[in-house]
Structures are given as structure tokens and as C-alpha cells.
Amino acid sequence: MGLAKAPMMLAASGNDVDFMVHGLIPLRFFGHQVWITTTHVTTLIVMVFILILALLARREIMKGSEKPEGVQNFVELLVETLDRLVWGSMGRHWRPFVNYIGTIMIFIFISNTSGLFGLRPPTADYGTTLALALITFVLIQYSAFKTSKLNVFIDLFKPLPILFPINLIGEFATPLSMSLRLFGNIMAGTIMMALWYGLLPVFAKLGIPAFLHMYFDLFSGAIQTFVFAMLTMTFITDKREA
Amino acid sequence: MDKNVIIAVHRGYHQQGGLIMKNYGPIIRMLSLITQLGITMLTSVFLCMFIGLWIDRKFSTHLFLPFLILGVLGGIRGVYSLVRRYINDDSREDSDEG
Numbered sequence: 001m002g003l004a005k006a007p008m009m010l011a012a013s014g015n016d017v018d019f020m021v022h023g024l025i026p027l028r029f030f031g032h033q034v035w036i037t038t039t040h041v042t043t044l045i046v047m048v049f050i051l052i053l054a055l056l057a058r059r060e061i062m063k064g065s066e067k068p069e070g071v072q073n074f075v076e077l078l079v080e081t082l083d084r085l086v087w088g089s090m091g092r093h094w095r096p097f098v099n100y101i102g103t104i105m106i107f108i109f110i111s112n113t114s115g116l117f118g119l120r121p122p123t124a125d126y127g128t129t130l131a132l133a134l135i136t137f138v139l140i141q142y143s144a145f146k147t148s149k150l151n152v153f154i155d156l157f158k159p160l161p162i163l164f165p166i167n168l169i170g171e172f173a174t175p176l177s178m179s180l181r182l183f184g185n186i187m188a189g190t191i192m193m194a195l196w197y198g199l200l201p202v203f204a205k206l207g208i209p210a211f212l213h214m215y216f217d218l219f220s221g222a223i224q225t226f227v228f229a230m231l232t233m234t235f236i237t238d239k240r241e242a
Numbered sequence: 243m244d245k246n247v248i249i250a251v252h253r254g255y256h257q258q259g260g261l262i263m264k265n266y267g268p269i270i271r272m273l274s275l276i277t278q279l280g281i282t283m284l285t286s287v288f289l290c291m292f293i294g295l296w297i298d299r300k301f302s303t304h305l306f307l308p309f310l311i312l313g314v315l316g317g318i319r320g321v322y323s324l325v326r327r328y329i330n331d332d333s334r335e336d337s338d339e340g
Contacts, residue, residue: 169316
């Protein structure tokens with residue numbers, strides 16, 4: 001009953017509630033109609049933002065001093081914390097992966113928190129999270145193949161050959177579960193904020209949304225970033241040590 | 243090492259730049275594990291269910307139930323392999339302390 005009423009309630013509120021991905025510019029691509037969507041635009045904004053941050057950090061590091069101060073101090077703290085985090089989770093395998101983990105953490109965190117600036121987070125689109133999880137999946141399989149060669153495939157038949165289908169399902173469920181949890185959490189936050197801003201009277205929009213943004217964008221965004229990186233590290237290490 | 247620092251480390255704190263700080267790492271790791279367990283089980287069950295349904299529709303078979311069971315078993319395997327690592331970590335920490 002409640003569920004059946006929900007779309008009607010949304011429809012009744014007119015254009016106030018809006019959390020969907022919108023197609024902005026139509027394009028013809030190999031005979032197919034594709035769209036530049038809000039996700040592409042927000043991803044581009046996030047990328048430009050990261051690029052500016054990176055250039056700023058680079059400039060500060062280039063003229064860095066022995067005694068770090070200000071931005072240099074912050075950047076060094078960030079890099080050292082990241083190094084320690086990856087080393088703590090991956091042990092002796094940490095070195096080749098620290099750059100990748102750092103990259104996805106920065107991208108996912110800034111994407112998740114972009115809701116604070118009025119953007120629709122790119123991670124609230126399943127296309128983005130699935131792509132991220134697929135990159136991780138390929139990395140997991142590639143690094144495992146690099147270290148244990150054909151044993152990666154033989155391991156699918158362990159401990160008993162009859163368990164092969166179960167092991168195979170387990171492998172393919174990994175990117176799906178990683179992408180779905182990130183998407184679900186961020187999408188939930190986006191919907192909640194859209195409902196709050198769209199359906200409630202004006203006085204409810206003063207002050208209270210600050211706490212909601214703090215929880216949905218900052219806290220949830222940071223936790224999901226950490227979890228995604230943590231799971232990536234766990235799966236890579238597990239496969240390499242198997 | 244200072245005696246107070248040794249006691250703090252045993253109580254789940256760590257020293258950083260002269261400060262004794264609460265070590266939140268294991269707590270957040272456990273939090274991430276708890277939330278991942280449910281979704282690991284779900285995705286594998288739903289994945290297999292949809293494969294079963296698709297095959298049934300495509301080839302007019304009755305493979306939905308076997309695929310559903312396969313999904314449940316795959317989910318259990320996924321959860322087990324996720325938990326195993328954390329149990330190993332814990333037992334290693336215990337043996338380090340003992």
C-alpha cells in the first residue's frame with residue numbers, strides 16, 4: 001500500500017523531487033543513440049577538481065622545505081597515511097598497488113562528497129561503480145595470474161572439482177557486490193536528500209539538512225571509500241597468497 | 243618504550259607523533275566486513291537466480307531451482323572466504339599477545 005503510493009506522491013510533488021540521471025546531449029555512436037548524462041558532467045567536474053588539487057600539491061612539494069609547513073605538511077600526511085594503510089592491509093605486496101588504491105580512494109571520496117556542492121554524485125550511477133569494480137576485478141585476476149600463473153584456474157577446482165561452479169559464481173559475485181554496495185549507499189543518500197529538499201516545507205530545510213549532509217555525504221561517503229579500498233586490498237592479497 | 247605507552251597499545255591505542263591515539267583501524271575494518279557479508283550473500287543468490295530465469299525463458303527448461311541452490315552455496319562460499327581472512331588475522335594477533 002505504502003509502496004504503491006510512493007511513486008504517486010513523487011509525481012504529485014511535480015518537479016521538486018529530482019534524483020535521476022538526466023540525458024543532456026544526444027550523440028550518434030556507431031549507429032547507436034547515446035547520451036552525455038549528468039554523471040559524465042559531474043565526473044568531469046570531479047576530475048578537474050582532482051587535477052587542480054594535484055597541480056597545487058605538486059607546486060608545493062616542488063618548493064618544499066626540510067621542515068614541512070601548510071599544504072606540504074598536509075600532502076605528506078596524506079601520502080604517509082595512505083602508505084601505512086596499504087602496507088598494513090597488504091603486507092609485503094603493498095608497493096605496486098599503493099598508487100591504484102590512492103587513486104580510487106581520492107576519486108571515490110571526492111565523488112561521494114560532491115553532493116555537498118549540489119552535484120549529483122557520479123557514484124550514484126551504477127555505470128560508474130560497476131566500471132570501478134570491474135577495474136578492480138581485472139586487477140585482482142591479473143595480479144593473481146602474474147604470481148601463480150595457471151594455478152589461478154586450477155584453484156577454482158579446489159578443494160573438490162565438483163565445487164567449480166560455486167567457486168566461479170563466487171569470483172563473478174565479487175565485482176557485483178562491490179559495485180552494488182557503493183552504488184546503493186550513495187544512491188540512498190542522494191534520494192534521501194532529494195526527498196528532504198523536495199517534499200518538506202521551508203522551515204524543515206533550515207539547519208537540519210546540514211546534519212543529513214554530514215551523515216549521508218561525509219560519513220557514509222568516507223566509510224564507503226574506505227570499504228571499497230579495503231575490499232580491493234583484501235581480495236588482491238587473498239588471491240596472491242592463495 | 244614508556245610504560246604508559248605499552249599499556250595504551252595493549253588497550254587498542256597507538257602512538258603517533260608523540261600523541262597516544264585510539265586505533266580505529268580494526269573497528270572500521272570490522273564495520274566494513276559486517277556490511278559486506280550481507281551483500282556478498284545477496285549478489286550471488288540474485289546472480290544465479292537471474293541466470294536460471296534467463297536460461298528457463300530462453301530454452302524452456304526448469305533450471306531455476308538448481309541455480310538458486312547454486313547461488314546460495316556460492317554465497318556461503320563467498321562469506322566463508324571473506325570471514326576466513328579476518329579470523330586468521332585475529333588468531334595471529336592473539337598468538338602475538340600470548
